[in-house]
Amino acid sequence: MLAETKFAAEPLAKPALGEPYLLTPGPLTTAYSVKQAMLRDWGSWDGDFRAMTSDMRRRLLALTGDAKGEFDCVPMQGSGSFCVEAMLGSFVPRDGKVLVLANGAYGLRAAQTMQYLDRAYTLIDKGDYLPPRGDEVAAALEADPAITHVIAIHCETSSGILNPVAEIADAVHAKGRKLLVDSMSAFGAVALDVNEIRYEAMVSSANKCIEGVPGFGFIIARKSELEAAKGRSHSLSLDVHAQWAHMNKTGQWRYTPPTHVVAAFLEALRQHEAEGGVAGRGARYVRNRDVMVAGMRELGFETLLRDRWLSPIIVTFFNPAHANFAFDRFYELMKEKGFIIYPGKLTVVDSFRVGCIGQMDEHVMRRVVEAAAQSLREMGVDTAAPPAAAIAERAKLAA
Numbered sequence: 390m391l392a393e394t395k396f397a398a399e400p401l402a403k404p405a406l407g408e409p410y411l412l413t414p415g416p417l418t419t420a421y422s423v424k425q426a427m428l429r430d431w432g433s434w435d436g437d438f439r440a441m442t443s444d445m446r447r448r449l450l451a452l453t454g455d456a457k458g459e460f461d462c463v464p465m466q467g468s469g470s471f472c473v474e475a476m477l478g479s480f481v482p483r484d485g486k487v488l489v490l491a492n493g494a495y496g497l498r499a500a501q502t503m504q505y506l507d508r509a510y511t512l513i514d515k516g517d518y519l520p521p522r523g524d525e526v527a528a529a530l531e532a533d534p535a536i537t538h539v540i541a542i543h544c545e546t547s548s549g550i551l552n553p554v555a556e557i558a559d560a561v562h563a564k565g566r567k568l569l570v571d572s573m574s575a576f577g578a579v580a581l582d583v584n585e586i587r588y589e590a591m592v593s594s595a596n597k598c599i600e601g602v603p604g605f606g607f608i609i610a611r612k613s614e615l616e617a618a619k620g621r622s623h624s625l626s627l628d629v630h631a632q633w634a635h636m637n638k639t640g641q642w643r644y645t646p647p648t649h650v651v652a653a654f655l656e657a658l659r660q661h662e663a664e665g666g667v668a669g670r671g672a673r674y675v676r677n678r679d680v681m682v683a684g685m686r687e688l689g690f691e692t693l694l695r696d697r698w699l700s701p702i703i704v705t706f707f708n709p710a711h712a713n714f715a716f717d718r719f720y721e722l723m724k725e726k727g728f729i730i731y732p733g734k735l736t737v738v739d740s741f742r743v744g745c746i747g748q749m750d751e752h753v754m755r756r757v758v759e760a761a762a763q764s765l766r767e768m769g770v771d772t773a774a775p776p777a778a779a780i781a782e783r784a785k786l787a788a
């Protein structure tokens with residue numbers, strides 16, 4: 390409700406000086422005040438910056454609902470993938486084995502990370518359309534007692550599917566194994582409450598639903614897991630235990646922190662709180678998605694996923710079948726109108742994606758639909774209906 394009144398009245402701040410909106414899953418369109426927070430230099434050793442780091446860790450932890458103080462937050466330099474690698478390398482023992490749940494590019498990247506780490510893993514690959522379900526996770530754990538950990542992708546950003554992480558967590562916990570969650574593109578907008586969902590560690594980054602700029606990520610983990618991670622990491626700079634221990638002892642990051650990015654992120658966290666936290670942020674993204682998807686469907690576009698699995702983060706549409714449609718042209722026409730869309734990342738059919746996250750509201754999303762309609766007209770495409778083959782493929786695989 391808070392977000393409703395805040396965003397219904399007037400559109401959010403426009404990007405500066407005719408910058409296009411980034412309808413992408415991060416980097417994304419940030420608030421002017423977030424950019425402004427970077428106009429100052431901070432000394433990494435100085436008490437002011439140490440206080441900022443500590444405030445940031447506290448605010449992030451609060452988003453998980455950890456009232457008992459069982460968890461801690463460890464920021465880590467680099468993009469989100471660095472943090473996934475840090476988490477896997479630090480929490481999975483060298484003789485452990487991971488069940489990787491994949492239904493898109495980020496799940497497969499987690500598997501690839503395990504290859505680089507040279508640690509054992511097994512993969513459930515559901516393709517592009519379907520979520521891994523609790524019962525199949527339970528069966529896989531039952532069948533292979535060597536599996537110690539499971540990694541699940543919260544929102545698989547390559548399709549936009551919101552995976553049933555609560556159901557997966559129940560299955561993992563019931564079998565006495567440990568769950569690691571890549572909540573990169575969901576955390577801050579979709580609840581991942583430690584009182585409701587059992588997990589040992591999760592990871593996210595600065596430039597997704599909290600709406601900061603890119604430069605670091607963070608791991609939120611049980612303190613018992615952080616303790617146990619000592620000496621496990623394959624990597625000096627990605628050692629989560631070492632970063633945690635150093636930060637708790639000195640208040641500092643182990644190596645040069647992205648000071649401006651942290652300052653911007655703190656401002657983004659303040660705005661997140663003012664919007665009503667996870668619930669308020671999530672509600673705005675849901676409205677963004679609903680307005681955008683309804684408008685696109687009126688133009689004939691179809692979503693890859695059924696409504697049940699559509700996340701409020703990013704939506705995949707099939708490319709239209711019309712002979713005059715060419716994605717590169719569509720992209721340029723949309724960009725001229727102020728909107729950067731995202732190419733698809735599916736293995737089977739041609740698609741593109743439209744993000745719902747960032748400093749945008751439903752008014753902006755209506756303009757996105759208008760821009761799409763106009764772009765189609767300019768291309769001489771009178772309907773955006775996808776090829777029959779795409780629909781048949783979807784029906785077959787999602788049956």
Ligand SMILES: *Cc1c(COP(=O)(O)O)cnc(C)c1O
Pocket residue numbers: 414415468469470471473495542543544545546571572573574594
């Ligand atoms: C963005 C994202 C990542 C990390 O990607 P980077 O490009 O390394 O920041 C990992 N997993 C998911 C699900 C993501 O959306």
